[in-house]
Amino acid sequence: MKSLLIFLITLSISLSINAERLTIYTYDSFVSDWGPGPIIEKIFEEKYKTDIEFVAVDSAATLLNKVILEGNTSKADIVLGLDMNLFDLAEKSDLFTTHNIKNINNIMNLPLNWESNKFVPYNYGYFSFVYNEESIDSPPKSMDELINSTNARIVIQDPRTSTPGLGLLTWMKALYGDKAGDEWKKLNKKIISVTKGWTDAYYNFFIAGEADMVLSYTTSPAAHIMFEERYDILATTFEEGNYITIEFAGILNNSKNKDLANKFLNFMLSEEFQSVIPSTNIMYPVTKIKNLPDAFDKLEIPNFIQINPKEINKNKEKWIDEWLNAS
Amino acid sequence: MYLKYNFAVLFFFGIIILLPFIGIFSKVNYELNSIYDFIQNSYTHRLIYFSIYQAFLSAILSCFLAIPFALSLNRHKDLKIIKFIISLCGFCFVIPTILIVFAVIKLFGNNGFYNSYFNLYEMFSIETIFGMKGILIAHVLLNTPFATRLFFQSLNSIPRKYYEISSSLNIMFIGNLIKLELPYIRQNFLTVFSIIFSLCFLSFAIVMALGGGPKYSTIEVAIYQHALFELNFDKAILLSFLQIFICLFFLMIGFYKLKGSNFFEVDQIIFIHPYKNYSFIKIIDCFVIILFSIFLFSPILSILYNFINSEFYIFLIKEKFLEAFYNSLIISITTGIIVSVIGFIISSILVINYKNIIFQQSIFLISSSIIIISPIIFSLGYFIVLGELRYLQFIKYLVVILINCLFLLPFSILILFNSLKNIFLNFENFQQTFRLSIKNYLIILLPLIKKNIIFVFAFSSVLTFGDFTIISFFKGQDFDTLPSYLYKLISIYRFDEASFVAGTILMLSMIIFLLIDNLNYQGRSAIKT
Numbered sequence: 001m002k003s004l005l006i007f008l009i010t011l012s013i014s015l016s017i018n019a020e021r022l023t024i025y026t027y028d029s030f031v032s033d034w035g036p037g038p039i040i041e042k043i044f045e046e047k048y049k050t051d052i053e054f055v056a057v058d059s060a061a062t063l064l065n066k067v068i069l070e071g072n073t074s075k076a077d078i079v080l081g082l083d084m085n086l087f088d089l090a091e092k093s094d095l096f097t098t099h100n101i102k103n104i105n106n107i108m109n110l111p112l113n114w115e116s117n118k119f120v121p122y123n124y125g126y127f128s129f130v131y132n133e134e135s136i137d138s139p140p141k142s143m144d145e146l147i148n149s150t151n152a153r154i155v156i157q158d159p160r161t162s163t164p165g166l167g168l169l170t171w172m173k174a175l176y177g178d179k180a181g182d183e184w185k186k187l188n189k190k191i192i193s194v195t196k197g198w199t200d201a202y203y204n205f206f207i208a209g210e211a212d213m214v215l216s217y218t219t220s221p222a223a224h225i226m227f228e229e230r231y232d233i234l235a236t237t238f239e240e241g242n243y244i245t246i247e248f249a250g251i252l253n254n255s256k257n258k259d260l261a262n263k264f265l266n267f268m269l270s271e272e273f274q275s276v277i278p279s280t281n282i283m284y285p286v287t288k289i290k291n292l293p294d295a296f297d298k299l300e301i302p303n304f305i306q307i308n309p310k311e312i313n314k315n316k317e318k319w320i321d322e323w324l325n326a327s
Numbered sequence: 328m329y330l331k332y333n334f335a336v337l338f339f340f341g342i343i344i345l346l347p348f349i350g351i352f353s354k355v356n357y358e359l360n361s362i363y364d365f366i367q368n369s370y371t372h373r374l375i376y377f378s379i380y381q382a383f384l385s386a387i388l389s390c391f392l393a394i395p396f397a398l399s400l401n402r403h404k405d406l407k408i409i410k411f412i413i414s415l416c417g418f419c420f421v422i423p424t425i426l427i428v429f430a431v432i433k434l435f436g437n438n439g440f441y442n443s444y445f446n447l448y449e450m451f452s453i454e455t456i457f458g459m460k461g462i463l464i465a466h467v468l469l470n471t472p473f474a475t476r477l478f479f480q481s482l483n484s485i486p487r488k489y490y491e492i493s494s495s496l497n498i499m500f501i502g503n504l505i506k507l508e509l510p511y512i513r514q515n516f517l518t519v520f521s522i523i524f525s526l527c528f529l530s531f532a533i534v535m536a537l538g539g540g541p542k543y544s545t546i547e548v549a550i551y552q553h554a555l556f557e558l559n560f561d562k563a564i565l566l567s568f569l570q571i572f573i574c575l576f577f578l579m580i581g582f583y584k585l586k587g588s589n590f591f592e593v594d595q596i597i598f599i600h601p602y603k604n605y606s607f608i609k610i611i612d613c614f615v616i617i618l619f620s621i622f623l624f625s626p627i628l629s630i631l632y633n634f635i636n637s638e639f640y641i642f643l644i645k646e647k648f649l650e651a652f653y654n655s656l657i658i659s660i661t662t663g664i665i666v667s668v669i670g671f672i673i674s675s676i677l678v679i680n681y682k683n684i685i686f687q688q689s690i691f692l693i694s695s696s697i698i699i700i701s702p703i704i705f706s707l708g709y710f711i712v713l714g715e716l717r718y719l720q721f722i723k724y725l726v727v728i729l730i731n732c733l734f735l736l737p738f739s740i741l742i743l744f745n746s747l748k749n750i751f752l753n754f755e756n757f758q759q760t761f762r763l764s765i766k767n768y769l770i771i772l773l774p775l776i777k778k779n780i781i782f783v784f785a786f787s788s789v790l791t792f793g794d795f796t797i798i799s800f801f802k803g804q805d806f807d808t809l810p811s812y813l814y815k816l817i818s819i820y821r822f823d824e825a826s827f828v829a830g831t832i833l834m835l836s837m838i839i840f841l842l843i844d845n846l847n848y849q850g851r852s853a854i855k856t
Contacts, residue, residue: 065558070718153454158540160556192455194540204817210437210455320557324370327541 021051022260025076027060029199036280043272048263060163064090072254077261080249085166088313096250100262107269109288111304119248122268123283126242126302127167128218128235135212142238143175147183153192155201155211159320162197164215169319171243174307184326218299223282225295241303333686336673340693343733347708354560354711365565378545382527385466386520393474394512396619399612401482402600413479414844415624416472421840423793424532425810429817429829430626431465457539465533470523472623481515482508490601500602525577529701532795546570550703560711567704634830637823651812655792662731663788667780670739675769677744678751694737705730706800723801730797735787746779782843789839
């Protein structure tokens, strides 16, 4: 009994000591050695004399699942890394609270208007099929061409676990509506593997030479230009447009550090944070920054396609079933 | 007299088995429509079809490949090297499946050994190894040695006299093969086929890593995906029940012939096979043995080769590796200890109550029902029932150990009960004469059954050490065992470090396995069932 008491006291002391620590749930590549996490952590901790703890889950789509499962017992203050396909589900979950940033659209430079007082975007990009110039002679100029005439071994990600995977699911739906199932059947003939996450597909399959094309982002070639001076990796931009992805963060309702969490969301829109994004997360920053890496100038910017988040949330399960049935 | 112990044992088993089911039933959505939709869904049909189809193909291929290999090995069984090959064949039973996955990618992948040197992909216009091909290759690599060992045992049990009779009847090589050796293999064929079939039917790591997506998914993997990817417990639970029914069905048709576990019992009857020295047969046998050994043991060779070539001293001090290594050790050793101790206690209670048939049978019924329910269903149940508790480090250890124990206890009871029963009955008079208390009596019996307990300990530890299924539910960023760490490394393209981890797992499991195998080779075998 005595030892239990001592244990409880130490536990409560250690919990109270940690009160000023900001816990952020995010996806694994954000906090990897080459991702933005370590740099941002250092800047923020120095600036605000506090401590950030990143907790990474292995894929972005499971991020929201984790918070929903944990409910009120979640130890997270902020969830960072959700994207538009999970927007409505996150909004309706009642797990998030409003932020204190005013006139957010004046600060930002997004291709569309941002309408949420709960979530704050920190980067955006467009999904795309990335290929090696040497193995694909005539890259497809539209989704139709990719499905019907491109000869390539393609690797994509599972929509149940990965953001790009879910992105392709909604992309197909936006283009083909009720006929998406039939088009999936045709596309699936070229798909050699469906991986759990982006890293597996990109490195294990595409870079390792197991696949000719990988579902990724239009910005992916910039990484090869910046770090390897490789110019042979290119991304497709389609005539009808590419599906847009905006990644955002939000503060949890039951966070005990809401002030600090709000400071972090404000910090996310600062030059310091935004200038780290292009060279680490390989995405477009959401504000105009001074030094966008040259590699980004070489990229084509497509028109954007998007489905209303409400519609996605309502039909997601049905669409996943449709995809499973077509596989 | 020992009634309270009996109830304690039944209660203990009852609780740990019922708990996950309470979890599962608490989450079932009893909507008939959704159940109907699910059963009607063509993807569900495909899952069932593919699970059975791949298991059937894998089992048929493994069994047929094993026959010529076992025949050739049997003809030269007097050689020392054959004994070693048979021993290695047994290793496949305990080799962690995740190692096979790693080896298949390293050997048969686009950048793998075979394609780099023999250009296989272009020759056979193969696009990728992922999918059916990968699953089949991995299952064949895993199960052919297993089937070989069991067929070899059948052939080995042919008495010398039969060969003498057949030669006095002037029956030649082919006649001998058809009339004598193949019938012995046929006797065991259905049993071996059903074991391999069910192993492949419940295959998890291989299908998950080499299947290449939902097209080539099995029920086992789909349960995991529905539960963890979509948080759709309804579908996971429905699939679990479907899986239990299918397993029960196969159990009824295939397993009624299964007689205990004679897998580790190799009392080699050594004599010179009459056709051993025919030069034509010798050449063919030599060719078959070398070819099969190279193919079947290539995963082991490739893992060792990659291990030696990895810069292992760098990874040895990596914190993540050390953590995973520590977790693996703690989990496997604790499981080993619990399984052997509790197995011993339950077997003792069973033996003491050997006249209480109802109690005995209910314990056996419960333990055999545990075996047919796949670990994934228990993991799912505990995953649900634990709720948020599952994120606590201590609970993770506890539940992973508990589920592992649950699956190994039936084996341990089976092994210990039989030997204990014989010893107990032999010494019963002795107990009565000296009026020993049960406690003291068991202390006297303990040394006699020590060997079996060590065997149970080693066997449980090595299987737990390689477990990938249970840990998949409870692993996390800060909680990995060596197999789940290896899976993570493979999926983020860290092949150099993966080579090191794979080598470590291989060598540790090999050491424990050799301990098991040698326990049996020396004199009397440890298992008598």
